[in-house]
Amino acid sequence: MIELHILASGSRGNAALLVLPGSDRLLMIDAGLSPRRTRQAIEALGKSHFELTDILLTHGDGDHLHAGWGRAAPSWSFTLHVHQGHLSRVHRAGLPSERIRAFDNRIDIGPTVRIRTAMAAHDTHGTTAFAIEHQGARLGWATDLGRFDGDVCDMFQQEALDAFAIESNYDPLLQANSGRPAFLIDRITSGAGHLSNEDAIAAVLSLARCDALQHIVLLHRSEQCNCPDRMRHLWRSRAPHLEDRVTIASQATRCEPICITPESCPI
Numbered sequence: 001m002i003e004l005h006i007l008a009s010g011s012r013g014n015a016a017l018l019v020l021p022g023s024d025r026l027l028m029i030d031a032g033l034s035p036r037r038t039r040q041a042i043e044a045l046g047k048s049h050f051e052l053t054d055i056l057l058t059h060g061d062g063d064h065l066h067a068g069w070g071r072a073a074p075s076w077s078f079t080l081h082v083h084q085g086h087l088s089r090v091h092r093a094g095l096p097s098e099r100i101r102a103f104d105n106r107i108d109i110g111p112t113v114r115i116r117t118a119m120a121a122h123d124t125h126g127t128t129a130f131a132i133e134h135q136g137a138r139l140g141w142a143t144d145l146g147r148f149d150g151d152v153c154d155m156f157q158q159e160a161l162d163a164f165a166i167e168s169n170y171d172p173l174l175q176a177n178s179g180r181p182a183f184l185i186d187r188i189t190s191g192a193g194h195l196s197n198e199d200a201i202a203a204v205l206s207l208a209r210c211d212a213l214q215h216i217v218l219l220h221r222s223e224q225c226n227c228p229d230r231m232r233h234l235w236r237s238r239a240p241h242l243e244d245r246v247t248i249a250s251q252a253t254r255c256e257p258i259c260i261t262p263e264s265c266p267i
Contacts, residue, residue, distance in 0.1 A: 001020075001021055001134075001135065001137055001259055001260065001261050002018055002019075002020060002132070002134050002137045002139055002163075002259075002260040003018070003019035003020075003021070003257055003258070003259055003260075004016060004017075004018055004139065004163070004165075004215075004217070004257065004258040004259075004260060005017040005018075005019070005041070005045065005254065005255070005257055005258075006165075006217065006219075006247075006249045006250075006254060006255040006258075007033060007037075007038070007041045007254055008032070008033055008249075008250070008251055008252070008254070009143075009219045009220050009221070009249035009250065009251065010063075010220060010221060010222075010223060010249075010250070010251030011063055011220070011222065011223070011251070012063060012251055013032040013033045013034075013063050013066065013251070014030045014032040014033075014058075014063055014064050014143070014219075014220065015028060015029070015030050015031060015032050015033045015038060015041075016028065016029045016030065016141075016165075017041065017042065017045070018132070018139075019045070020112070020113060020134045020135075022112065022135060023110060023112045023113060023134060024053070024110070025053045025054060025109055025110050025113055026042075026047065026051045026052050026053050026054075027053070027054045027055070027056060027109075027113075027132075028052060028054070028055045028056070028078075029055075029056045029058070029130065029141055030055070030056070030057060030058055030064040030065070031055050031057065031064070031065050031066055031069055031080075032062070032063045032064045032065065032066055033066055034066050034068045035066070035068050035069060035072035035076070036068075041254070049076060050076070050077050051077075052076060052077065052078045053077070053078055053079065053109070054078060054079050054081060054109050055078050055079070055080045055081065056081050056107065056115070056128075056130055057080060057081060057082050057083075057086065057090070057128070058127045058128045058129075058130075058141075058143060058144060059083075059086055059089075059122060059125065059126065059127040059128065059144060060082075060086045060089030060090055060093065060125075061123075061144070064144070065089075065090065065093055067093065069093065069094075069095060070093050070094025070095055071094070073095055073096055073099050074096060078099065079099060079100075079101050079109075080095055080099050080100050080101070081101050081103055081107050081109075082100055082101070082102055082103070083102070083103060083104070083117070083119065083126075083128045084102045084103070084104060085119070085125050085126060086125060086128075087100070087102055089125070103117060104117075105117055105118070107130075112134055112135055113132070113133070113134050114132070114133040114134075115130055115131070115132050115133075116130070116131040116155055116159075117129065117130055117131075117155075118131075118150075118151040118152045118154070118155040119151060119152070120142065120145035120146070120147070120148075120150070120151075120152045121145060121146040121147055121150075121191065121192045122144045122145055122146055122192060122193070122194075123187075123192060123193070127143070127144045127145055129141060129142040129145065129152045129155065129156075130142075131155055131156065131159045131161075133159075135262070136262035137162055137163075137260045137261055137262050138159055138160060138161050138162050138163070138260075138262075139161070139162065139163045139164075139165065139260055140156050140159060140161045140163070140164040140165065140166070141165045141166075142156070142164075142165070142166045142167065142203075143165070143166070143167040143219045143220050144167060144194065144220060145167060145194075145195060146190065146191045146192035146193050146194065146195070147191045147192075147195075147199070148166075148195065148199060148202070148203035148206070153203075153206070156207060157206075157207065157208055160209055160212070160263065161207065161209065161212075161213060162212075162213065162214050162215070162260050162261065162262060162263055163213060163214055163215035163216070163217065163258065163260040164204060164207070164213055164215075164216055164217070165216075165217035165218075165219055165249075166195070166200050166203055166204065166216070166217070166218065166219060167194060167195045167200060167218075167219045167220045168195060168196075168197050168199075168200035168201075168218035168219065168220070168221060168226070168231060168248075169188070169194035169195055169196065169220050169221065169222050169225075169226065170188065170189075170194060170196050170197070170222045170225040170226050171196065171197055171225060171226050171227060171230050171231075172189075172196050172197075172198070174222075174224075174225045174226060174227065174230075175188065175189065175196075175222075175225040178224055178225050180224075180225075194220065194222075197226065197230065197231050197234050198234070200218060201234060201235060201238050201239060204216055204239070204242070205238070205239060210242070211241070211242075212263055213242065213245060214245065214260060214261070214263075215245055215247065215258050215260060216242060216245050216246045216247070217246075217247045217249055217255075217258065218231060218246060218247070218248045218249060219249050220249075221248060221249065221250070221251070223251060228248050231246075231248055232246070232248075
């Protein structure tokens with residue numbers, strides 16, 4: 001089983017904890033919350049912050065790597081796993097070199113955990129998507145990507161996912177009428193920025209085994225240019241058989257724990 005705890009997801013900070021029963025690893029995807037808030041979240045699970053063994057970094061933007069980690073890292077025990085293309089950004093953030101481990105297309109952290117990676121378009125340096133497996137349970141993670149294609153799409157098509165967490169950043173109409181500067185709207189919608197609600201549902205429905213998904217988690221919702229009601233309506237109209245499996249992550253509040261099991265196990 002993989003126990004997923006979304007601590008926060010949005011433009012002001014992203015972090016999720018993965019509890020892996022039967023393993024000595026406690027993982028976090030992204031470190032966009034302050035070390036203090038992260039420590040409180042870990043302790044709320046009845047664990048010590050010293051038990052956090054690994055952080056998987058999608059990319060080095062400030063909402064995914066909080067500025068406070070450069071100072072706080074020496075008092076923690078984690079290894080920060082960073083794609084080779086993001087190393088310079090992480091070093092500039094002040095993370096100690098001995099805590100950083102670079103990866104290319106997979107991450108090795110223990111005998112019961114398998115992590116494949118793929119790079120997606122996002123701004124200049126891209127972002128990393130993860131396919132995480134523990135004892136047969138498989139979670140896909142893709143956020144801050146401009147489009148769902150290429151290596152990312154291929155990786156998830158090859159995985160028999162039990163859960164898929166994917167960005168659903170904006171509603172196109174709300175984005176167009178937001179009053180934001182044209183350059184910002186162009187950046188977000190250009191195919192190298194973020195996924196719209198329509199992009200997200202199309203990505204999920206393109207998976208070969210989408211009907212077998214137990215959980216669909218929608219990440220990085222814009223507070224200004226998106227609305228949970230619009231997101232729910234889209235899923236109700238386009239994929240009513242999956243709508244009750246959808247969780248919309250929030251910037252302000254933690255999601256209820258999501259328990260991901262292998263397909264052959266009871267949910």
